[in-house]
Amino acid sequence: MSQTPAITQEDFVKFREFFYRKTGIHFDDSKRYFVDKRLVERIEMTAAGNFRNYFVNLRFQTSGDELQSLVNAMTVNETYFFREEYQLKCLVTHMLEEVTRRKTDSEPIRIWSMPSSSGEEPYSIAMYLLEYWKGIEEWDVELFASDIDTNILERAKRGLYSPRSVHNLPLALLEKYFTRQKNGDYQLIDDIRQSVEFSRVNLMSASDVKAYKGFDIIFCRNLLIYFDDLSRRQAADTFFDALNPGGMICLGHSESMSRISSLFNVRKFPEAIVYQKPLEAR
Amino acid sequence: MPLIRNTLLEHQGDDQPAGFQALFDALHNPEAAARRLAARGLVDAPGGSTALVERLEEESESSVREALITSLAAIADVTAVTALIDCLRSEDAALRNDAIEALKTAGSQHPALIQDALQDYDADVRILAVGILESLKHPDVELWLIDLLEHDSHLNVCACAVDLLCELGTERAVPALELCLERFPNEDYLRFVVDLAIKRLRGESSL
Known part of the structure; x- marks a missing residue:
């Protein structure tokens, strides 16, 4: 034995x-x-x-x-659709309004979900934009989603979810965007699956993140809690460079950029606190 | 559907990472974003810390300075930690604060350098060095603090040492605390914090 x-x-x-x-x-x-x-x-x-x-x-x-x-x-990959929904509400009611005010018509809005885990977060963003943001008729949006875990990225691309993952979704959206499988799981429709570009990224690797630029919004929720102080500062520097001036980052409810870096301004919206790269940043 | 899938980033990612020489050169690029990228990329470069320190001495853009300091903290060799300690002398509060945060992690790689900073000629540097000790997790921190109480000539340095001993000291620090009171007999604040520390170290107070 x-x-x-x-x-x-x-x-x-x-x-x-x-x-x-x-x-x-x-x-x-x-x-x-x-x-x-x-x-x-x-x-x-x-x-x-x-x-x-x-x-x-x-x-x-x-x-x-x-x-x-x-x-x-x-790596831990526990999440579900519409998790911390107040930030999604903030996205469609306030953050995108600010972003679009600064943009010209030719530039798409670029959003990055990192870590994407099995896709619930980026797909939630896609659904939220389509359902609750009027600007979606006028603006093109590019959705990028990254994770360090290659297995979980494959799962994300498949878009097949357990009832637990979708438990927080309104029934109307569940029926609109998913097909129920015989075993009780839910298959996300192709239109949403194909709207997100998934990629493997190690946030600590300068060569991995080098190309990630020009974002207007970043969602990085419940990742930095696994990092130590130094890695958090390195991640903050990476996000600073990935964002456009005036771009904003959403962290998890227990995380605070103010304790990590002085580079960002705190923005208090009615729904959520987010962190903004200063408009004058170069 | 106005959600657009763009693979542009993937193609950009196929580019070869910039060579170290290109990164050394980019430290002097007029664009702050290029200097930040270089600062981050030089963490693994041989001789990286020397170049980062030289750039830090000239750099005025705060976002680049933060990237330089973060990279120096990640490298944490003697050159990097020495430069971070030198930042404690800066008149720029933001730079000092960034250096303190960096030394809380990088300092543990070179405790002797932090110990030297406790003997610095500048009392402000000694005070800031005491603040770093809490995060250092070095077995001799209590002894270093005791030494300050016994020998440091500056009241505020001693007061900071007392504060920290209150958090992480043991009963063996009590004689040094009492001696410190004798050295500064007319300082009410010091008497207050020393009394509190002694009570706590002897287990007489739950404060």
């Missing part, structure tokens, strides 16, 4: 530092069980036998495939 590979405290610390350098995600000691469980799974799946062999392969593998598999295993 094969033995379960043991992860020592030293292994855990070594792995934690490596994973942090690669992704910006920091696991404190309270996450030990979560990390160990997934490490053991990967050690067994790769037949590495023990942590040492696995870690050597992880660090020196040229393709980076195992690192990506590990990232997929270590």
Whole structure:
């Protein structure tokens, strides 16, 4: 009978530092069980036998495939449609009004959802724009969605959801935008699926994020809570460069850009607090 | 449908990342956005910290300075941490604050440099260095604070040290606290905070 590979405290610390350098995600000691469980799974799946062999392969593998598999295993992807809906309301009632006031007709509005997880957030934005924003008749909108987890991106593109994922949707929208499957799941219609461009992005990689520019709105909700202070500052710098002057970023309800960076202005709208790149920023 | 799927970004992403030399050059680009991008990209470049420090000495745009400081904190070598400590002398409050935040993470890589900052000739630097200690998680922090109480000539430095000892000290700091009161006998505020600290360290107060 094969033995379960043991992860020592030293292994855990070594792995934690490596994973942090690669992704910006920091696991404190309270996450030990979560990390160990997934490490053991990967050690067994790769037949590495023990942590040492696995870690050597992880660090020196040229393709980076195992690192990506590990990232997929270590990231949390819990979300649902219309989560923190007050920000979506804010988007269509106030934020887009400001954005369109500054734009010329020829420029599309560009929105980035990061991390997209299994697609609930970017698809919610698409539905919200179509249902509740009058400006959609006049303006073109480009929706981009990114995540570090390649498996979850494939799920997002498929657009197949459990009843739990859609529980917060009004019935009329559920019927309009989804087809109920025999097993009780819901398939998102192609028009919405095809309106979002998904891509794999590691926010900590300068080369990954280099092309992400010219955004008017960024949704980055409940990601920075997994980062340490330094990674949060690096992420803030990345978002600053990704936004147009006057562009805005929505964070999760427990997150605050003011505690991370002084680059953004706080904007208090009736529905939500968002963070704005100053109009005069260069 | 006016929702447009654009793959433009993907094609842009296929571009090769800029080489390090291009990034070193871009540190002096007239466009702030290009300098920020260079600052972020040089984290992994050999000799990156020296170039970032040199740029920081000249840079006036706050967003670029923040990117430079964040990258120096990420590199956290001796050159970077020394430069961050030098920022504590700046007249610019925003720069000082950014440097403090950066040193809270980067300082743990070089505790000896932070310890040196506690002996700096400038009392303001010593005060700011005390503020960094809380995040340093170094086993000797209490000893360094005790040393300040015993030897530092500036009242405000000692008061900051007392405040922090109140948070993370143990009973072994009590003699130094008492000595500090003797060194500054007529300072009511110091007496108040020292009394509070001693009570707390002896477990006599739940405050």
